[in-house]
Amino acid sequence: MLRIQRIIIIDDDPLNNFIITQNIRHSDPSLEIVPFTLAQEALAYIAKLGAQAEHNVLLLDLNLLNYSGWTLLEELEQFPWINKNFHIYIISSSLAPQDFEMAEANKLVKRYIAKPFTHKEWSNIKLDIAASKQL
């Protein structure tokens, strides 16, 4: 049984949100997908979800308008439950090695995924979560 309640996407590029959404829908049409282009809005949404909302997947772009994905991660750390309730993946077009390294170093981040996001990436995420002892 796939233990995923909802998928939150944060990317200032709507086209990217579209591509991710379509790739997930294609294999799992029933999953709840919540896309954001503004970090502030996404942050407010996550805060609102609270400690009770489990099994969330967060797909986060690093290059946000007026905001950096790293800054957002710092903001998320304020929620004590974030690590328990969220599987966070970085989705970025950047191939810069320092971005990979920073993702690896971050405790909240599961993995760094370079764009384009394909169905294969989605399958890997599902396998990750299935294998995970978390949740």
Next chain:
Amino acid sequence: MNKLLEGQLAKYFNGNLPGDLAQLFSEISNTYDHYEKKHKILERTAEISENELSALNNRLLKESNELTVVNSRLKNLFESIDSAFFSIDFNTNCLLQVSPGWKKIYGSDTSDFYVNPNLWKEVVVEDDKHVLDEYEACVLKGQLFACEYRIISADGKTRWVETKLTPTFDGKNLRIDGFTTDISIRKEITKRIEESETRFRRLIENSYDGIALLDKSRKLIYVSNSVKRILGYTSADMGNNNLFDYIHAEDAENVSAILDSISKQAGSTTELVCRTKNKDGEWRWINSYVTNMLHENGIGAIVFNFKDISLKVEMQTALEFDRKNRDALINSTKDLMWSIDDRMCLVTANDAFINAVKSSGGISVKPGDHLLDHNFFPPRVVDKWKKRYEKVLKGKAFIVEEYSASPVEAWAEISFNPMIENGRIIGASCFSHDITEKKKVSEYVLKSEQMMAEAQRISHMGSWECRFNKAEKVDNNSMQWSDEIFRIYGYNPGQLKVSYKNFFNLVHHEDLYRVKSTLQDAFRYKKPCVMEYRIIRPDKVERWIRTTADMICDLQTGKLTKMIGTAHDITERKQLEEERQKITNDLIQRNKDLEQFAYIISHNLRAPVANILGLSSLIEKKNLAKEVKEECFKGLTKSTRLLDQIIMDLNHILQVKRQISERKTQIKFRTIVHNITQSIASIIEKEQVIINTDFSEVSEIYTVKDYLYSIFYNLISNSIKYRQHGVKPVISISTKKSDDNHVFITFKDNSQGIDMEKYGDKVFGLYKRFHLDVEGKGIGLFMVKTQVESLGGNISIASEVNKGTEITIKLLKNVIQYKEHNVTNTTHYNHR
């Protein structure tokens, strides 16, 4: 009778009769003996025979005749003898007989004596009469009486006579036989001998030289009074001592040999010098003339006639020592010493001179040789020396320096000095001193000084030194500068009064404290130090100087004695250093930019590519809804366009970075602002933008026009774009002069502002956008920064949310002036 006569005569002649007289007496005696013998024989044989008697008678007659002859010969002798012989009957005082010799002595006839038997006593001179006082008492005792006295003879002459009176008593009468001999000659001789001896004594007693007499056994039998003065001994001190008690052991053998030698030959004399001990025990040098007078009557000794020559010996020794010393001195030097007489002939020379002449001319000169009158030297050399000798012989003292290239390079300093005696030049003394080493050293020093000066001039490095006093304080006036330091400080050598205090007056006031404290530390720790500071030269040009200072301490006390150091104009190096620092900073910035550029490419450029790839893979999927597919195609188009736009932006940016060498022109700020307001007039009017400008301080700039326009355009449009809602945009643009040929251009507005705390480091980044409600690519400020930096300037920002933003750009104002500065420098160096 003959016996009596013989006895009297023998007494007269002191027991030894002269030869002829003895023979005579012997004959007489024999004849008498023979007669008596014959007579006794005759008496015994009288009765023997008549014949025999007759024969005997004849013989007797013959013998009687012989006796008569003898008697006659004896009478002749008695009468012919020069002495007076007389006999007196003592009792009757009657003259019995007198020999004819009376007249020869007493001058009167014998008859006078017969008449007056006292005559022999009466003629005695009054002064001598006393000698006869004892005569009578003596003869009455039967003793012989002899005396010597003077008589006045009948002819009035005084003569010395000796009279011997012999008493003969025959039982009845006392007969006195007198025998008087003229002894005037003997007396005269004795007197003369006595006088001579007295004179001799007196002579040797008063002699200045010491005199000593030595007997055969070498005992001192006499020493003169003067010995006391010479050796301190009195005659009592030395008397009968052995000569060798006083002779130095080392000289004894020689003295002994000399004495042996002269003893062999009477009258020989030799000179002798030996050391003799004086009374104080000191050894004195004594010179003696030793004469063998052993054979001389009244002397009978070896005579030493001596004097003390110790002083002379000492002086001679000293002189000899001096001479040897002088010889050693003049011959131990390599310097040549010689003297010439007024004919240029050699008088004296040391070995060095002789050898030098020999090695150069091949001749051995000796005193008396003419130094130039030969063909051993080339005429040129002879000429040269002749002139020198002539000059000195005219009385001129001088020094010449002589150089010879072969066999080895050598220099000599030759001094010539005239020798003047009684106002006349009698010659000249010459002294040649080898100064090759000195010359080489001084040439080397001169050369190295020149090289040093040249090196300093070429390297623009000067040297200096300064002394410390005993309290380790710098002696203000002891500072010395090399010529190059003057030039470094912009002065002609010696133009400035150099002192420690003056040095500080030259240092730029901003660097003064640093320089002073560096020096103080160096003094305190006695360690070398390096100072880099600025000076303002008299021509108002600022230069950078690097000065080193080494502290020199006294080895014993450890106290600072002086400091020495160098000064070097490092302006060019400093400029290069600054330039290099700037280039380094630029490169670091450029590198950061490039990194950022790469990052931007990986993010911004890849973003649309990733989208295209993502959309493409979506399209490939089967059973895709039609509207999704359409959305995909729209996305593809959008992404492709975005990709193109980004590439165009990048191209634009890259072009800016390449346009550094764009031609620069003189641009008025007013014109730029005017052009921009014209191009965006509609927006300005619509938003009621107010632009205030103040270009009074700096009105124009020499720069790339397109860049300046772009900078102004972006900043003005940003101010309008990010205006606060409901507030009229107010933009103030002003210029300000900097003290280093730059201009500050300030853009101040009342826009929304940026949270500098949050985004401070990102405001000038590419594709950075901070305002979500306003359309923008986030390229404006990135472009402004790129262009400002391309012009060699920099940009800074101050902003506050809802208050406004102030952007300040610093640009180089006037490049022409910078070039002029360089020209000045070049001119300066050409002067050196």
